[in-house]
Amino acid sequence: MNYTNQIQEIATKLFAEGKIDVFVGYRQNLFDENQVPCLVTDPADISKLVFTEKSVFNLSNYLKFEHTRNKRVGLVVKGCDSRALNLMLTESQVKRENVYIVGICCEGVLNEKGEKAQNCVECVMPDAVVYDELLGSPTGKREYLVNADIKELAQKGLTERADYFENVFENCIRCNACRHSCPLCYCAKCCIDQETSSLFHGANTSSSAMHALMTWTLHLAGRCVDCRNCEKACPSHLPLHLLHKQNEMVIYENFQQHLAGMEKDDRGAFYKYSMSDPDDFIM
Amino acid sequence: METDVKVSNTQVVSAENPDIQAHADWQPVIMGILCNWCSYAGSDLTGTSRIQYPPNIRIIRVPCSSRVDPWFIIKSLQTTADGVLISGCHPGDCHYISGNYFARRRFLVTKKLLNFIGYHENRVQFSWVSAAEGPKFAKVVDKVTTDIKKLGPLHRFKKENL
Amino acid sequence: MNKLTYFPGCSAHGTSEEFDHTLKLVMKTLDVQMDEIPDWNCCGATSAHVMTENLAFALPLRNLVLAEKLENKTMGIACASCYARMKVTKKEMDEHPELAQRINSTIIEEGEYTGSVDVQSMLQYCYETIGLETIKSKVTKSLAGLKVACYYGCLLTRPKNVTHFDSPEYPMSMDYLMEALGAEAVEFDFKTECCGASFSISNTDVVHSLSGKILEMAKASGAHMIVVACPLCQSNLDMRQPDIAKMLKTKLDIPVMYFTQLMALAFGFPKEELRFPKHIVPVEDALSNIGKIQPAPEKAKKTKKAVEAESEVE
């Protein structure tokens, strides 16, 4: 998978036609063979843009920051990224006319070990769902797979799971990198930072981390698109995807196979309901 | 002691629990969050009809089950409660037309998530109790209390600094 | 060449042999291949379903299972009772899989029921599957001049949610079919009244009074003959007519023919082919009306009036 040339051409064209102020893509990292996001504002830098199976990050995230707000942006999105973008559009965080979307029919990106990333193996929608221009040939929606790690963990007993997650929460340092890296965490003021809500007072302890992470996860339930930006950003390498995928699975299985951001104007599972939703868990 | 419980269509956990020992003198605290129009009225009816139930539940009144934010549950479990009961109007009877339908979705996901990270599924329970179901409310509280007593005190993820 | 799985039912080989015979002639003309279900069995009508559910379902189900083996889309049934039993059974089986399984298990050696075959009465088959246009095209000898009262009986279109065919109370399919053959279908109020068939052995008086009403009404409505689509109707109305006439102290002499006989006639088959001798009430006189000039049917006028009624300009 290599769309470097096409993307450079598109960027050049867009700048030439004055359609955009900034182009958000990937560039080679200077120190290793990994790639980093790259915001091009000067056509001269277009040559830096690349796209290969190392282009892992979800660039939709960059639409929530000051330097792209109300600018006309060119943006490269893979399947998962585009679903996040879809939600941002629906939740009116981005004006459609302000973004020129270069959609990719993704063949899956590589993890640091150089093998196909788990979320790409389990990907339900590799092609961009919203775009102005689509690169590659669409392969369409795929069958939903339950996350391998969850399956494994589910086999374990309650106690083991509790121990496992206690350890996870122990290692959280409450740096909130996960939140900043998530395209769907755009709140003007995050509830986690609100003293007034007296929600998360107390020192950085496993319990306060647990509370913060739980709340964060539930705020993304039915919206998370499994791009795993949060996990890549997490300095203590917490398996955050476990929490998200767990919710995704429950929602997919119980609420008409709902998947976040697949359709335009779909607002996620918690903002609609069906009379026939499961009721057996309620006395 | 307990058999396997189904956590979701695809995952099954065995629910053995270290906390299960005899706690003769110990009394659990159960946080009950009830909607004003059906369940709270129902609990009042339980009172006026003098139906007896275990004294472990502490009741919080909210206008509608849809007011219940998942963190009410988490907060309770982390601080004062050994278990949580949330009760609202029966589907279709919501005083606010559709509130409990939205709530129901959040409840399911929250319950499964908490179970996933290691809470026994009986720690958090839900019920629909109408304003006329005084007896049912007593039964529900009975069941929840017995379940929680079986599970014993909750130590996991408790807030250390209170 | 249409293919049709055919379930004759017991009477087709006996009392209503003329029905079975003319049906085959007609279908041949209409280019339909009829595959009779090998080793078919009684549908259980009139007795089984008042005794045991299992039997009432098992008997028709076996036929359905056998029919599925012939791999035709549709199964055509001559007798109205057989039709009702099959149709009811199919509905129940399709709607209640667990019941289907239970019943199927009792006749499992015949095979698994899948519900792949659609059940139709022969009238329905002619009217819906083949269609009036095709039938018209085959008419060589118009029946113009003949006035018929179409009698559907109680089961052919009922109950609505089972048969899903025509109207349960005032069906018209056979009437239209007759008009397609050139005959005139008179307005006939008792076309779905009960003829008393199920009492035809146990309590004939009932049959006499009920069938009597039908015959009288048919005569009153000015029909030359009654046309039927069911062997039991035919035998009751035809066979018992003398007794009924005696009982009512009147002269009836109104022949009762199968719609297939008239179709065959219109398709140009010779009278000798149509088994007229099998009728108790002779049919020749009635048939002699064919060709006699009739006053123009007033239908046309009516419709014109209707138009005017909508809005007229002085």
Added chain:
Amino acid sequence: MARVGVFTCFCGANIADFIDVPAVVEEAKKIKEVKISIEYKYMCSDPGQGMIRDAIIQHRLTSVVVAACSPRMHEKTFRKALSDAGMNPYLLEVANIREHSSWVHQKDKKAATEKASDLIRMAVAKSIANEQLHEISVPVTKRALVIGGGIAGIQAALDIADARIPVTLVEKSPSIGGRMAQLDETFPTLDCSQCILTPKMVDVASHPYIELIPYSEVIELDGFVGNYKAKIRKKASYVDFSTCTGCGACTQKCPVKVPNEYNMGIDKRRAIYTPFPQAVPNKPVIDAEHCTMLTKGKCGICAKVCEKGSINYEMKDEIIEREIGAVVVATGYDLWDPKPYEEYGVGRYKDIITSLEFERMVSANGPTGGVPQRPSDGKVPKNVVFIKCIGSRDEAKGIEYCSKICCMYTAKHAILLHHKVHDSHAYIFYMDIRAAGKGYEEFVKRAQVETAATYLRGRVSKIYKKGDKLMVRGEDAQIGQVVEVEADLVVLATAVIPNKDNPDLARLLGVSYDKYGYMSEAHPKLRPVETAKAGIFLAGCTQAPKDIPDTVAQASACAAKVCGLFAGDTMKKDPMISTVNNEYCSGCQNCVKVCPYQAIVTDEVPLGHGSKELRTVAKINEGVCQGCGSCVAICRSTAITLAGFTDPQIINEIVAI
């Protein structure tokens, strides 16, 4: 620093017998914010409330906790006590130690006492986070919109207008009067419908506070209680009412004949017509569908004969806008089409008619001059069979419910038939006789005795033709036999069904309706005239089948509700509703989706302090919000708070124990 007072009630023995009240009071004293904790036999009594008032003043309390019965019982009482002491009533919290403790733990005093103390701790903790709240007042536009000009709409309009509140009455057809105007005489008194209705119609037309907009429909309604905005489409009448004198020359000369709706199509009206002689307004309209001038551009006779030159073929529909505070829906009923009764030969036999057709025939201004006639040959019928419950109480062919009025009007028809055709005889097939109402049973007796109508209990299974008669075969269940009646005319009491436009109108108004199309009341017993949408009320058969007295009563009830709504210049509203903190709101608008009352809209605010750039935030319409809190729980940035149930309040409760 909060200063809380705790007041624990014995409730006679109710609490004291099962809870150690003094111990509870002592426990409460241990809470650091609690400045005073006292008990009394009956806190809700005057002296009890007096204690609270005094303590508030003496101890300068910032909030009050009453430990007594359920807040659903006495919250209002104690709130009043607070405001009497000059304290904001919403600083009160009630600890429900009776229903939730003393009454349900009667065998375990110790536990009950502990629980009571806990409940008090929770209440105290919550009360500390309580804020002062003030009743919301919403401005109201004092004009009512009445939809439908039948007897319900007329009554509601008149009652409201008599209270000097302006009313806009919108009627779909060219004249008000509705179904009642089609009736001859009315049960149970047999006074003539026209005589009691037409004066009211005239009142409507002449009332200074009523604006009558006939031949028009409501096409849009937005806003909320007290502040609705309605769009009304006035259909082109092609007649200039300001100059038309209603002389009627046009309606006589018009050559186009159309079935007459007013007479159920028994006779013809012209393409330019006034529905009936007493029509209000008594001006003709042109039926654009049939007028040859408008359809084919040929004719134009009406324009020629009109001396005033009031005819204008160029006239167009116009849209009228009105600001209103409340709506009364009175769209009335239609009649069920009996076609499915094929065994009766409906549609094939001309001499089978519906009750309303019969009503028109026997009515003095009807197409047959008040004497019933057989549609087939115009003969006067002698034997008439009336069949009740056609469509009503019939799951198979019709609808499940009872149409309520058929028993009565059929009895009336039997009597009227006897009046008009003395040597006639009425046979009535019925399932039950439902004659509950003042003078109703007596009226039915009158039909049975005076007019000797034959009442046959049973269903009709078949109607067939015999010569020019109709043979009606049915069962007489009382003698358990099949009977056949030779009838000249058969009258079907067809079911009452809601106006076919109801569902569309309901959607347009934003009120719910049931599976039949009747609009739904807010509560079947206690709020039978309100809808779930504040400020919209139901009168007459819009809500369910009704006879005239019930309809008029409900219409007046609507009027009373509207007047109540408009009593002050503003409406008072419970302040326990949601508000948005713009600073926190990220404008995702998910709350808009979950609000059951469409109370949340969007608003534009500056991006930052003093910045020109705008961003979208949610805005809650306090007039509409009912305070369920759905939006609060789904708001991720906790930008929305629900007064009285804020996060801090609930957290305090949770951690208090």
